[in-house]
Amino acid sequence: DAGVTQSPTHLIKTRGQQVTLRCSPISGHKSVSWYQQVLGQGPQFIFQYYEKEERGRGNFPDRFSARQFPNYSSELNVNALLLGDSALYLCASSSLPGQRRETQYFGPGTRLLVL
Amino acid sequence: TQLLEQSPQFLSIQEGENLTVYCNSSSVFSSLQWYRQEPGEGPVLLVTVVTGGEVKKLKRLTFQFGDARKDSSLHITAAQPGDTGLYLCAGAPSGGSNYKLTFGKGTLLTVNP
Numbered sequence: 001d002a003g004v005t006q007s008p009t010h011l012i013k014t015r016g017q018q019v020t021l022r023c024s025p026i027s028g029h030k031s032v033s034w035y036q037q038v039l040g041q042g043p044q045f046i047f048q049y050y051e052k053e054e055r056g057r058g059n060f061p062d063r064f065s066a067r068q069f070p071n072y073s074s075e076l077n078v079n080a081l082l083l084g085d086s087a088l089y090l091c092a093s094s095s096l097p098g099q100r101r102e103t104q105y106f107g108p109g110t111r112l113l114v115l
Numbered sequence: 116t117q118l119l120e121q122s123p124q125f126l127s128i129q130e131g132e133n134l135t136v137y138c139n140s141s142s143v144f145s146s147l148q149w150y151r152q153e154p155g156e157g158p159v160l161l162v163t164v165v166t167g168g169e170v171k172k173l174k175r176l177t178f179q180f181g182d183a184r185k186d187s188s189l190h191i192t193a194a195q196p197g198d199t200g201l202y203l204c205a206g207a208p209s210g211g212s213n214y215k216l217t218f219g220k221g222t223l224l225t226v227n228p
Contacts (some may be wrong), residue, residue: 004157031214033214033216035216040147040220041220042119042176042203042205042218042219042220042221043203043205043216043218044218045216045217048215055151055214056214056215058215089206090157090158092157094214102207102214103148103160104160104214104216105160106149106157106158106159106160107157107158107159108155108156109155109156111155
């Protein structure tokens with residue numbers, strides 16, 4: 001079975017530009033989460049979507065937005081890019097949403113470099 | 116804000132040695148997960164623990180969740196070079212919103228042959 005897939009794998013942008021990252025969850029998973037991982041740090045929660053609705057949002061500015069499509073894939077958009085947005089962006093899909101044993105399975109990530 | 120502190124931050128050992136990595140917080144977690152991450156890849160789930168005092172074994176890896184659900188440890192017996200990687204603990208907050216995982220900064224383990 002295919003795991004979580006993300007595209008593109010790498011991306012280079014300049015300050016002020018906008019970027020869209022894409023994620024396809026594991027088949028049968030209806031929940032998708034986005035995380036930002038800056039070099040040397042653990043991942044930080046950005047959003048979770050479940051059944052196309054935003055379920056939660058982390059401490060990120062409004063420049064970050066996301067959506068989930070009827071097939072449960074998701075896009076993360078970042079506007080007005082800053083140098084500090086350079087990071088590995090991880091997508092995770094989860095089983096058992098809302099339960100204590102909810103487990104998140106991560107994709108390989110999109111490496112974004114902002115120059 | 117819930118914080119998870121991992122220690123040590125870096126660990127370099129010889130093949131065959133044992134090691135323990137710690138994950139501590141002042142907050143109570145509904146569950147705690149351990150991941151291993153290779154360079155340039157996403158974290159891979161190793162285990163999820165939900166019950167205070169729970170111990171889980173995965174071959175040479177032993178995971179323990181503290182009785183108060185505030186801390187956890189990962190013990191590796193007879194480490195091998197294939198164990199090299201970044202070990203991350205992640206906690207789900209108690210009282211709902213268990214999808215909002217809080218990650219520690221990780222322990223970078225190097226096992227030398």
